[in-house]
Amino acid sequence: MKQTLLLLPGDGIGPEVTAEALRICQLVAPDIAIEDALVGGASIDRHGVPLTDETLARAGEVDAILLGAVGGPKWKDVSRDKRPEAGLLGLRKGLDVFANLRPAYCFGALVDASSLKRDRVEGLDIMIVRELTSGVYFGEPRGIDTDENGVRRGYDMSIYTAPEVERVTRVALEIARGRSGRVCSVEKSNVMESGQFWREEVTTVHKTYGEGVELSHMLADACAMELVR
Structure with a gap:
């Protein structure tokens, strides 16, 4: 066909x-x-x-x-x-399309073309799995209005459900089995309830579907730094 x-x-x-x-x-x-x-x-x-x-x-x-x-x-x-x-x-x-796959791979011929030093990018091979159909991009309520005190405000709601976290976590775990066997889950559990929920759900999913895959957790701020260390 x-x-x-x-x-x-x-x-x-x-x-x-x-x-x-x-x-x-x-x-x-x-x-x-x-x-x-x-x-x-x-x-x-x-x-x-x-x-x-x-x-x-x-x-x-x-x-x-x-x-x-x-x-x-x-x-x-x-x-x-x-x-x-x-x-x-x-x-x-x-x-x-809930799972966005973003590979970061540095070809040897392009090592010196990076704005980062050679020892930072040489051998780079990371797969980022990003949840794509939930969270703050799609949560409700959202909007720009004026509150009861006459103060203008803007707001967005970040919401994840357990099934949404489970399915993207399972994608990450399956990909990891064919790579390094490691998954690092990144969120803002230190300041956001949705981040704490994410960490709890990922941990639960890993217990059921994560055989052979090592799971770690990291805060988004620290992860941004670690990516260029």
Whole structure:
């Protein structure tokens, strides 16, 4: 059965990058069917919204999606619910892509091209697994308003459920089994209840599904420092 790739070039450098990626795709998979659609600012310009229902529906039907970038100064005055980035968040939530894999690998030929010293980046090979469809990006209530004392305020709610933490933790544990056998869970349990909840749930999941994988915990601030030490 022929497979289908949905191309979503997006805005800014997105079309340029996806065009080159598409060339590679067509070389390694010449029989794949290519479709394209708009997202982000390009979709706003054409359809008035950053992500149409039709594009989201088609994204859920195809075999793969190649997404460029969204946003730019052209749309800086668009209302928040219609901003280009809302299209990206809509894809994440609509497709339930809850685990974002972000590998950090330093090729030997590029060691001296880094702004960090050679002894900091040589041999770098880290996989960051980021929860993508919960937390402060999607929590409710959220907004900007005025309180009962007439003071203007802005607020966002960070919420995670046990099943949401479990599924992304299991992804991290499974990946670790094929790598170093270690997972470091990062949060803000020292100052945030959602961070404390995250740590507790990750620990619980590890007891059930973490055989052969070492689990540690680290605060986000310390982790940022350790990444460049």
